[in-house]
Amino acid sequence: MVNSRAASAHAADPGTVRPGGRTARVRASVLRAAGDALVEHGFHSLDLADVARRAEVGKTTVYRRWGTTTGVIADLLADMTERSVPRTDSGSLGEDLGAHARLVVATLTDPRQGPLLKAVIAAATCDERTAQALHRFYATRIGEWAPCVEGAVARGELPAGTDAREVIRAVSAPLYWRALTGGDPLDEAAADRAAAAAESAARAGAYTV
Amino acid sequence: MVNSRAASAHAADPGTVRPGGRTARVRASVLRAAGDALVEHGFHSLDLADVARRAEVGKTTVYRRWGTTTGVIADLLADMTERSVPRTDSGSLGEDLGAHARLVVATLTDPRQGPLLKAVIAAATCDERTAQALHRFYATRIGEWAPCVEGAVARGELPAGTDAREVIRAVSAPLYWRALTGGDPLDEAAADRAAAAAESAARAGAYTV
Numbered sequence: 001m002v003n004s005r006a007a008s009a010h011a012a013d014p015g016t017v018r019p020g021g022r023t024a025r026v027r028a029s030v031l032r033a034a035g036d037a038l039v040e041h042g043f044h045s046l047d048l049a050d051v052a053r054r055a056e057v058g059k060t061t062v063y064r065r066w067g068t069t070t071g072v073i074a075d076l077l078a079d080m081t082e083r084s085v086p087r088t089d090s091g092s093l094g095e096d097l098g099a100h101a102r103l104v105v106a107t108l109t110d111p112r113q114g115p116l117l118k119a120v121i122a123a124a125t126c127d128e129r130t131a132q133a134l135h136r137f138y139a140t141r142i143g144e145w146a147p148c149v150e151g152a153v154a155r156g157e158l159p160a161g162t163d164a165r166e167v168i169r170a171v172s173a174p175l176y177w178r179a180l181t182g183g184d185p186l187d188e189a190a191a192d193r194a195a196a197a198a199e200s201a202a203r204a205g206a207y208t209v
Numbered sequence: 210m211v212n213s214r215a216a217s218a219h220a221a222d223p224g225t226v227r228p229g230g231r232t233a234r235v236r237a238s239v240l241r242a243a244g245d246a247l248v249e250h251g252f253h254s255l256d257l258a259d260v261a262r263r264a265e266v267g268k269t270t271v272y273r274r275w276g277t278t279t280g281v282i283a284d285l286l287a288d289m290t291e292r293s294v295p296r297t298d299s300g301s302l303g304e305d306l307g308a309h310a311r312l313v314v315a316t317l318t319d320p321r322q323g324p325l326l327k328a329v330i331a332a333a334t335c336d337e338r339t340a341q342a343l344h345r346f347y348a349t350r351i352g353e354w355a356p357c358v359e360g361a362v363a364r365g366e367l368p369a370g371t372d373a374r375e376v377i378r379a380v381s382a383p384l385y386w387r388a389l390t391g392g393d394p395l396d397e398a399a400a401d402r403a404a405a406a407a408e409s410a411a412r413a414g415a416y417t418v
Binding site for chain 1: 251252253254279324327328330331332333334335336340341343344347348375378379381382383385386387389390391392402405406407409410412413414415416
């Protein structure tokens, strides 16, 4: 079943619906403000005082709790990681990988999620804690989709010993690479090609361990 | 023929051997200094005054000529793009794609080239001119390797109409994705898997246009 909320939930906006007390509300406001700033100006220009102003939270609170811009981004990634993403489960490997690929394209071309993901990837190159948070974020997302490959192995569609996570990563990687290095269209055709390539390689046993 | 210089030339150090007058020497020093600073501290902390100091070039010259940190990085990418990279041409698609994959892994795990490439990818997310320079850099590198796929099409190893550049990109993408999202080893096994997967998918016709 393809879920229409999936595209936005792949890297869900922080601070949308977040029950809790004052601390949770402050965190939600700050992470939402940091996301807004990253989407508008990129990681390069992120400034904690600006985040505090946008969040309508005291600057001292922001500096005390998050310390640095990469500290806020690591927490933003932790928040994004916690949000569960409904995945497709059509019972057909080709359809499931295609749905994953189209979700990645929808996310990367979304006017908010696309710039946000690029910004957190950039931030992860500059700070070890952010890099670990980024790794956990993608490990979680990849793990959510792995069962569609495990199902295909169980049905005998793919060779035994296929590394499910590696197949899912193989779908995402060329799409992210296209988004980061630019110049080529990131559209449904690119999604279908990424899914078809990963499926062919998986059937040929390229991802067995 | 595998060329042993290839690993370092994939993203050659700027300012190593650069004939020319004073302007060329200043450029070489500044680009080398910017590369050093990016490798040491990442894109986040790049500072033009520090680059000028390291390059032993007047701060005013650096600000006047490059203007911003992303301006220096865009020029660094232009310099990297100009450096020709000898590629493998073994006459076997599998061997050529394997050589490309191992070159990408060697570059990404090189203590200088790895951090430098991550830094320029990060910078490209923040500035349009840098993004265009990054696109040209990879378009050039990919173009240099495309003939080994075109050769395989000509020999009948791959279906007619195979998009050669897309096959080369399919080899690099999962390796870059691993480098950027971290946590999984970037080794010869990863290189061989990336090459084998791209080759299987190409043989199955996943990259025909």
